[in-house]
Amino acid sequence: MAFTAIFSTVFLFVFSFANSISTVNTRFPASIYSNEWKSQSLSIANKLYQTKYFTQTLDHFNYNPQSYQTFQQRYLINDVNWRGPAENSPIFIYAGSEGDIEWITQNNGFIFETASYFGALVVFIEHRFYGKSIPFGGKEEANKNASTFGYLSSTQALADYATLIIDLKKNLSAQGSPVVVFGGSYGGMLAAWFRLKYPHVAIGALASSAPILNFEGITSPYSFNDIITRDFKSESESCYRVIKGSWKLIDDSAKQPGGLEELRKSFKICENYISANYLERWLRTAYVNTAMMDYPTPSNVLNPLPAYPVKQMCRAIDEATAAGDTFKGLYGAANIYYNYTGNATCFDLKHESVQFGIDGWRWQACTEMILLTNGNTDESIFPPSMYNYSNQAKYCEDMFGIKPRPIWITTEFGGHNISSVLKRFGSNIIFFNGLRDPWSGGGVLKSISKSVVAIVAREGAHHVDLRFSSEEDPEWLQRVRRKEIKIITRWLKQYYNDMANL
Numbered sequence: 001m002a003f004t005a006i007f008s009t010v011f012l013f014v015f016s017f018a019n020s021i022s023t024v025n026t027r028f029p030a031s032i033y034s035n036e037w038k039s040q041s042l043s044i045a046n047k048l049y050q051t052k053y054f055t056q057t058l059d060h061f062n063y064n065p066q067s068y069q070t071f072q073q074r075y076l077i078n079d080v081n082w083r084g085p086a087e088n089s090p091i092f093i094y095a096g097s098e099g100d101i102e103w104i105t106q107n108n109g110f111i112f113e114t115a116s117y118f119g120a121l122v123v124f125i126e127h128r129f130y131g132k133s134i135p136f137g138g139k140e141e142a143n144k145n146a147s148t149f150g151y152l153s154s155t156q157a158l159a160d161y162a163t164l165i166i167d168l169k170k171n172l173s174a175q176g177s178p179v180v181v182f183g184g185s186y187g188g189m190l191a192a193w194f195r196l197k198y199p200h201v202a203i204g205a206l207a208s209s210a211p212i213l214n215f216e217g218i219t220s221p222y223s224f225n226d227i228i229t230r231d232f233k234s235e236s237e238s239c240y241r242v243i244k245g246s247w248k249l250i251d252d253s254a255k256q257p258g259g260l261e262e263l264r265k266s267f268k269i270c271e272n273y274i275s276a277n278y279l280e281r282w283l284r285t286a287y288v289n290t291a292m293m294d295y296p297t298p299s300n301v302l303n304p305l306p307a308y309p310v311k312q313m314c315r316a317i318d319e320a321t322a323a324g325d326t327f328k329g330l331y332g333a334a335n336i337y338y339n340y341t342g343n344a345t346c347f348d349l350k351h352e353s354v355q356f357g358i359d360g361w362r363w364q365a366c367t368e369m370i371l372l373t374n375g376n377t378d379e380s381i382f383p384p385s386m387y388n389y390s391n392q393a394k395y396c397e398d399m400f401g402i403k404p405r406p407i408w409i410t411t412e413f414g415g416h417n418i419s420s421v422l423k424r425f426g427s428n429i430i431f432f433n434g435l436r437d438p439w440s441g442g443g444v445l446k447s448i449s450k451s452v453v454a455i456v457a458r459e460g461a462h463h464v465d466l467r468f469s470s471e472e473d474p475e476w477l478q479r480v481r482r483k484e485i486k487i488i489t490r491w492l493k494q495y496y497n498d499m500a501n502l
Contacts, residue, residue: 048105048112049076049124054167056128058135058151060159071135073160076101076124078112083119085174088499090120090492092180093202095161095194097187098361101126101133104187107301109468111182114485118492121177125164127157127190129360139359146400149363155412158190162198178495180488184208184463185439186369193413195429204428204491206484208463213418214371214442216410221372221387222380223441228291229381231310231436239314240381242321243287246330247383250276266327267334270346278349283330284382286337287313292462294436297472304340307472310436312336366396370406371442419448427451428491430484434460453487455480 053074059067083089092115096104101124108124115122126133129142129152136142143149161181169175179202183191188210195205213219220226233240253259254276264274289302294310306312316332338347365371375387389406396404414421422429431444432455439462447454457464457480465480 049078049122051076054164056133056160057163060156060163069135071128071133073128073133073164074101074126074131075164076105076126078115078122081116081119082121085172085177087119088174088176088178088496090118090180091165091169091174091177092118092120092122092182093161093165094122094124095181095183095187095190096125096127096130097183097185097190098127098130098364100131102131107299108182108184108463108466110466110481113469114488117485118488120180121172121174123165123168125161128152128160129363143359146402149360149400152360152363153368154190154193154364154409158194158197161190161194162201165201176499178203178492180491181205182208182466183210184466185210188463192429192431196413196426199427203495204430204488206430206432206466206488208432208466209434209437209439209443210431211371211439211442212413213415213444214373214439215415216370216407217372218410218415219372219442221375222377224373224438225376225380225382227436227438227441228288229379231291231294231438232287232314232381235311236314236318238321239317242317242326242329243333243381246283246326247280249326250280263327267331268346270348271350274349282347282349283334286334287381288438290337291436291438294461295464295467296459296474296477297470299467303337305337306340309336363400366392366400366404367402368405368408368412370404370409373438418444419446422448422452429453430455430487432457432460432463432465432480432484434458434462434464436460437462455483 051074053072055070056073057067058069058071061067082091092111094104094108094111105124111122114120128135129149134142135151136144136148141148165179169177169179181191181194181202181204183189183206185208188207189212191205192207192210192212195202211219214224229240232243250263253263256262260274260276263269263276263279264271267279269279290305290309290313293299293301293305294308295305297307299305313333313336316336317329320326320329320332334347338344361369370389370392372387374385376382376385378384393404396402410416426448429452431453433440433443433445434457436459440456444452444454445456455465457476459474459476460480464477465484469478469481
């Protein structure tokens with residue numbers, strides 16, 4: 001709901017864990033990453049930022065003795081373009097989401113490029129309980145149970161950001177430097193909420209692919225998969241029909257004598273034994289993630305992908321099924337997502353997608369991030385299914401011994417009647433959404449006022465605007481970024497005018 005991401009994350013999706021996890025929304029983009037990300041990210045890191053740590057308070061909202069414990073929160077800083085505090089040059093903050101902050105920088109280059117234009121300082125702040133920003137001395141202790149996980153929440157994360165930013169500005173003698181917050185997917189939600197909760201800290205926010213309306217019945221639980229269905233159907237009606245019918249085909253084949261072995265060979269599965277259930281989840285992950293990352297240029301957010309990967313998937317399916325080999329087509333589509341580099345000789349369904357930060361996101365998805373995404377209509381590309389909150393709640397009680405709070409996000413940040421509410425008190429927020437992104441169903445798609453602006457791209461995917469720019473970017477994407485820069489320019493101009501008239 002991303003880059004994030006998620007952003008994201010998302011992310012992220014239903015993977016090959018116990019069957020019960022399929023009832024829980026573990027979807028946000030930053031929750032998984034490709035095996036190649038780390039070396040690439042570290043290479044970029046040496047050029048783009050310095051790594052620093054801030055002594056952060058464990059609990060901002062309580063005053064019992066344990067609340068005063070601290071942990072080291074990582075942040076990445078780039079001052080190459082900053083014109084410094086003497087000119088009150090801006091500070092651009094990226095609100096880290098549910099993943100390692102180095103990975104997030106790899107896929108969010110627009111902030112660096114925009115900082116060059118504005119002469120801004122860039123700071124990426126890592127979200128508590130992710131990456132290296134782990135309380136209680138390490139992941140084993142921090143992820144132990146609900147008593148430690150209880151300090152993981154969006155409100156604590158936002159307070160972390162506010163505390164760090166205020167301290168950083170003080171140490172840099174940059175109290176007059178305006179702050180703009182950026183974020184994608186879950187990070188985009190945090191960016192928007194930060195502007196609303198801490199308007200004295202940030203003058204504006206760019207919230208990309210932020211599904212802040214994906215809660216408590218505001219958005220249909222069928223929207224997410226409806227958009228994935230539309231993405232594939234718009235590329236090829238026959239492709240859509242093949243995928244839609246493939247679930248029964250796989251189930252029927254698995255029931256035949258020798259059927260599972262045939263499936264294993266058809267999909268080049270490494271394990272000697274597979275189940276139809278694992279195979280179906282493996283394929284579902286490929287379709288969902290590819291719809292999210294349906295970018296107009298090659299990418300490597302979750303896995304290496306070509307430009308327009310949904311189109312490439314449908315081409316593989318249509319070519320093979322035209323020749324009478326449906327399984328070859330389905331394998332070809334999955335191969336676009338899992339093996340575009342051509343390095344894999346077989347696939348491990350249980351471990352194909354590395355889960356990063358999954359424990360933290362499971363906790364968030366079981367407490368406050370009750371995102372409505374798991375329903376499927378009869379027209380869905382996936383098997384029809386009713387959204388079932390009770391199953392999700394039971395999973396969370398079994399997993400953590402706690403009950404979800406599905407109305408907390410709307411209580412804390414709002415969401416109902418958002419147009420009339422934000423028109424009265426909100427300002428300086430950009431909501432970007434690409435309509436090919438499944439999370440766009442929970443996004444703000446219409447401008448609310450002159451300063452709470454929605455930018456919608458029909459061809460856009462998950463926070464595509466925050467990616468590094470490329471000469472291959474289509475004109476519509478260039479227009480989106482130019483518009484975002486124009487709006488941020490207006491925010492800064494107003495800020496400096498106000499400062500001059502104090």
